Amino acid sequence: MTAEILNGREIAKDYRAGLAEEVEKLKSKGITPNLTVVIAGNDGASLSYVRSKNKAAEKIGMTSDIVHLDEDASEEDVLNEVKRLNNDDAVHGILVQVPLPDQVDENKVLEAISPEKDVDGFSPVNIGRLYTGQRTFVPCTPLGIMELLKHTGSLEGKEVAVIGRSHIVGQPVAKLLIDQNATVTVMHSRTKDMVEKLKNFDVVVSAVGKPGLVKGSDLKEGAIVIDVGNTMVDDKLVGDVDYDSAAEVASHITPVPGGVGPLTITMVLNNTLLAAKWNKGIE
Amino acid sequence: MTAEILNGREIAKDYRAGLAEEVEKLKSKGITPNLTVVIAGNDGASLSYVRSKNKAAEKIGMTSDIVHLDEDASEEDVLNEVKRLNNDDAVHGILVQVPLPDQVDENKVLEAISPEKDVDGFSPVNIGRLYTGQRTFVPCTPLGIMELLKHTGSLEGKEVAVIGRSHIVGQPVAKLLIDQNATVTVMHSRTKDMVEKLKNFDVVVSAVGKPGLVKGSDLKEGAIVIDVGNTMVDDKLVGDVDYDSAAEVASHITPVPGGVGPLTITMVLNNTLLAAKWNKGIE
Structure with a gap:
């Protein structure tokens, strides 16, 4: 299998075009x-x-x-x-x-x-609203990951491994995936035989910043791979996943750069638009 | 194997005796x-x-x-x-x-x-503080479960299945377990072959309210079983776990009633004591 590339730049471009239209509408008001x-x-x-x-x-x-x-x-x-x-x-x-x-x-x-202005969604009250299912600004990288995953079909019943447990990416994306009826396992540096376990998962989201952590031979055939890693190696931005070998096995994969990154900034804009609307009582 | 009973009434009694001593000290101030x-x-x-x-x-x-x-x-x-x-x-x-x-x-x-007075830990800002690792009132049932688990040894590297994804029990206890370096899978009604998967887990925490959901034959030999279910069946409080069969396979198990319940109320008291201390700047 050769993976379909989840082109973050293209997906972000389309999404921002939609935001631009909404900005225009607001301006007319x-x-x-x-x-x-x-x-x-x-x-x-x-x-x-x-x-x-x-x-x-x-x-x-x-x-x-x-x-x-x-x-x-x-x-x-x-x-x-x-x-x-x-x-x-x-x-x-x-x-x-x-x-x-x-x-x-x-x-x-x-x-x-x-x-009401915390568009990163990092203030405790907004994080609390996220976990209690209330309207809030969802943190931008997790929200961007969910947007990318919309291009891969339903998550219902899928087995998802989230590698990394930060409160910026790993834990909130786990929460959003659970909301989409995925079964989610949060892995981290203390997980036993982590890489060996990945073969059991339909989706792998890696957010730790360890280049080469996940290789194609670790993945289930047809897995969806979201690489949130971004580590500078010799002036080049590198993800957690060995892209070439993973792309042979995965059904969908994000490149680094040009995968999750463009969506993160897009979701900052998305949340700013929401803030402007909510401020005026527009849903 | 015949499981050791995690006697919530006894554990709560000891814990409350410690709280009573601390209350006494505060009163003297x-x-x-x-x-x-x-x-x-x-x-x-x-x-x-x-x-x-x-x-x-x-x-x-x-x-x-x-x-x-x-x-x-x-x-x-x-x-x-x-x-x-x-x-x-x-x-x-x-x-x-x-x-x-x-x-x-x-x-x-x-x-x-x-x-600062929300001893249930349900207000969004306190939930947000929990997820960002700040001082907060941890919700009482998850905190009680962690207290019970202290009687079973270290959780580091253990595979834990949390069944149920509520923001009162399932999701916050998953967060606390991750903090203890366990590898945590959150399961729910949309999880495929859920019961069949339980054999892979060292610890099972069930919090859904479905009597008989988990049987001894579903468990790994030596598993630790925390039963948060409490459903009224013919005027009797019943958990999610078929206790008799599970106790044959598990290394530790909580009864219902008398397992998690007494710890939940204990942690309300624990958090009230903390509120009184923190209010006076006592750590």
């Missing part, structure tokens, strides 16, 4: 969705990531601002900016780029973002 | 932990459950009150009581007995409880 990103410090990768979100928002007709604080910004400085943005009616979505400088308590800042 | 339970309506089972929590709190030296509203109490009535208790410094833990009458939005009420 006098609402221009705005995404504001807070960053502290000058980490190159973070800055470039923030700028790409910024551009992506503008490209679909939203406005987008960057609040750039110094590397030595105090916790109070960051909290004050967040409070100011919480109270600014023109701002619909707020992102705080992590990691924050050491002197700033990340949890405290994430808790300070108004839940 | 002038702090008397108080648990207040809000109930609306006259459902017999709910009333009896509320009274048993009440008594259990008093038995370990806490004070405990019941706020009893009518069956036709409005949402505003319930919310007003919750607000009053949030602002009452003498109240450390607040429980709202569910189900609430139809005219009252349960999620709205649970969100209204101050997170």
Whole structure:
């Protein structure tokens, strides 16, 4: 079997076209969705990531601002900016780029973002709403993974292995998969004979950042493979899955780069659009 | 193999003795932990459950009150009581007995409880704190299950099947088990060949309310069995597990009644004690 490629760039492009239409409709009602990103410090990768979100928002007709604080910004400085943005009616979505400088308590800042503007879905109340089945902003990478999986058919009754247990990817995507009636096993560094077990699974989602962790020979014939790994190796972005061998066995596979990544940013835009709508009582 | 019985009544008794000592210490500092339970309506089972929590709190030296509203109490009535208790410094833990009458939005009420007094751990912000690894009130049944499992040895590397995906038991206990380095599979009504799969698991936690769902012949030799089911059948409380056959195969098993149940109420007390301590800045 040679796998069908889940082309994240193409899927994201189509999805963003739909968002752009909705932005247009909102604008005709006098609402221009705005995404504001807070960053502290000058980490190159973070800055470039923030700028790409910024551009992506503008490209679909939203406005987008960057609040750039110094590397030595105090916790109070960051909290004050967040409070100011919480109270600014023109701002619909707020992102705080992590990691924050050491002197700033990340949890405290994430808790300070108004839940109604927390488009990353990382504030505790939004995570709690996710787990209790209430309306919320679903974290962007898990939501992007679910969008990719829509292109592979129903998940009902499928056996899914989620490798990685972070609260950013592994655990929330497990929750979303369970909601789709998949049977989900969460694996991690302490799982016994992990790779050997993968043969039992219809879908493998790997989100640990270990290049070469999963090989084609580890997979069930026809498995669906979602590779969330993104590790820099010799200036190249590399996933957790050995793509060439896996593509021989899988029915569907995401490349790295160009798989999950474009969907993550797309879902930031998706959530910002929702924030602007919900703010005006539009469902 | 004949299983060791995980005697919830005995384990709860020992645990509560430890809590009573801590309550005594707090009282010597002038702090008397108080648990207040809000109930609306006259459902017999709910009333009896509320009274048993009440008594259990008093038995370990806490004070405990019941706020009893009518069956036709409005949402505003319930919310007003919750607000009053949030602002009452003498109240450390607040429980709202569910189900609430139809005219009252349960999620709205649970969100209204101050997170610092939400000893059931059901408010979204506390659930979010659980999933992000922050200090919180862990929901009582999952916490009680983990206490029972402490009597069976380390969970590291164990394969655990959690049957049931509710946000009250199945999903949070999966999260706690993952934190203990177990490899966890969440199963449910849409899982294919569920019962046949159980032979692969070292621990089975069943929380669905289907008497006779799990039989001894379904289990791996030496499995640990936690039965969270409690269904009334001919005036008798019955679990999900066929106890007699399972006890022949399991290494440890919880009876119903007298297994998980006593630990659930114990953990309400545990969380009330924590609420009283944290309120005074005691860790």
